[in-house]
Amino acid sequence: MDRGATLRxxxxxxxxxxxxxxxEELTALDQAIGDGDHGIxxxxxxxxxxxxxxxxxxxxxxxxxxxxxxxxxxxxxxxSGPLFGTFFLTLGKELPAEPGQADIVRAIRAAIVAVQARGxxxxxxxxxxxxxxxxxxxxxxxxxxxxxxxxVANGAVDATKPIRAIxxxxxxxxxxxxxxxxxxxxxxxxxxxxxxxVLKEVA
Ligand code: ADP
Ligand code: MG
Numbered sequence: 001m002d003r004g005a006t007l008r009x010x011x012x013x014x015x016x017x018x019x020x021x022x023x024e025e026l027t028a029l030d031q032a033i034g035d036g037d038h039g040i041x042x043x044x045x046x047x048x049x050x051x052x053x054x055x056x057x058x059x060x061x062x063x064x065x066x067x068x069x070x071x072x073x074x075x076x077x078x079x080s081g082p083l084f085g086t087f088f089l090t091l092g093k094e095l096p097a098e099p100g101q102a103d104i105v106r107a108i109r110a111a112i113v114a115v116q117a118r119g120x121x122x123x124x125x126x127x128x129x130x131x132x133x134x135x136x137x138x139x140x141x142x143x144x145x146x147x148x149x150x151x152v153a154n155g156a157v158d159a160t161k162p163i164r165a166i167x168x169x170x171x172x173x174x175x176x177x178x179x180x181x182x183x184x185x186x187x188x189x190x191x192x193x194x195x196x197x198v199l200k201e202v203a
Contacts, residue, residue, distance in 0.1 A: 001057075007202060008064050009057045014194040016046035022190055029183040033170040037078055038183040045076035045084070061099060065092030079168050080184050083115050083128065090114040105139045112136055119167060126165035126177060128184035131156040135192060146196040153189040160185045 001009070019026075019042045027039030049056065049071045056067045069088030072081055094107035112132050116122060123133045134156045138149055158181070165177035168184075 004061065005057050007198070008061070009053060010198045010202070011195055012050060012053055012057065012068070014198045015191050016050040018190045018194040019043055019046045019187065022187075026183050026187055029181055029186055032180045033165065033173055033177045034183060035169060038080060038187065041076045041078045041080060042084075042187050045072045045081060048075040060097045061095050062092045062097060065089070065095065067092075079119070080128070080187070083119050083184070086114050086118045087111045087132075101144075105136070108136050108139065121167045124163065125167040126160050126163040126170060126182045126185075127167050128182070128188045130160050130163070130182065131185045131188040131192070146200050150189075150193045150196045153192040157181055157185050157189045 023039035023043040025039070026042060027036055030036050030038035049068050052067070052071060056064050056071075059067060065088050069085045069090075069092060071085075072088060073085030075081070076084060088111070090111035090113075091107050094103075094110045096103055099107070112129065115132070116129060119127065119129070121127055121129055123129050131153050135149060135153050138152045143149055143152070160182040161179060163178070163182075164175060165171045165173065165182070170177040170180075170182065
């Protein structure tokens, strides 16, 4: 395998593993303010992507990411499936085959804009965007330290607690959504931490 394929395989495995290991926690978070399916939804999606690893990993970055996105759209379900699916599909559309640092940051921003369009949502509504947006802002500001970026993501997860949900199922609870972490925010931070860990290991 070439270097790119080795990295793609490691990233897919690491993300799928962290989602698998935290599936119960994600489910518990979604039980508090949703319908309790977020852990199982995400686990099903990433298990399917991992099962298709031999097909996905040899593809160049754009096709690999589009393949992961399609799998998530088809397998995760719920609100989060199309949203995370859109994220990866757009990353795949926006990235050149041999992306550099600036391409990656620009593609992540484009992917978030696509998620916002799909979810008709913005920052501050207690969703996965409340992690994605602060992290891309840090990247755009030139932050390149992976540990600090993971810190931004984890801080952003905690910061979803006091927010009153105004998108997704949690919004049905109104004020009762206050005081709970958003499940999609937590799964986003888990994925970011897994990616950062792999990138640290190859650096
Ligand atoms: P469902 O809510 O359909 O059961 P999941 O439980 O898998 O789907 O995912 C819930 C997560 O999806 C929430 O925690 C939130 O982060 C995210 N989410 C839901 N609706 C939106 C939206 N309109 N925009 C952005 N994120 C959303
Ligand atoms: Mg749910």
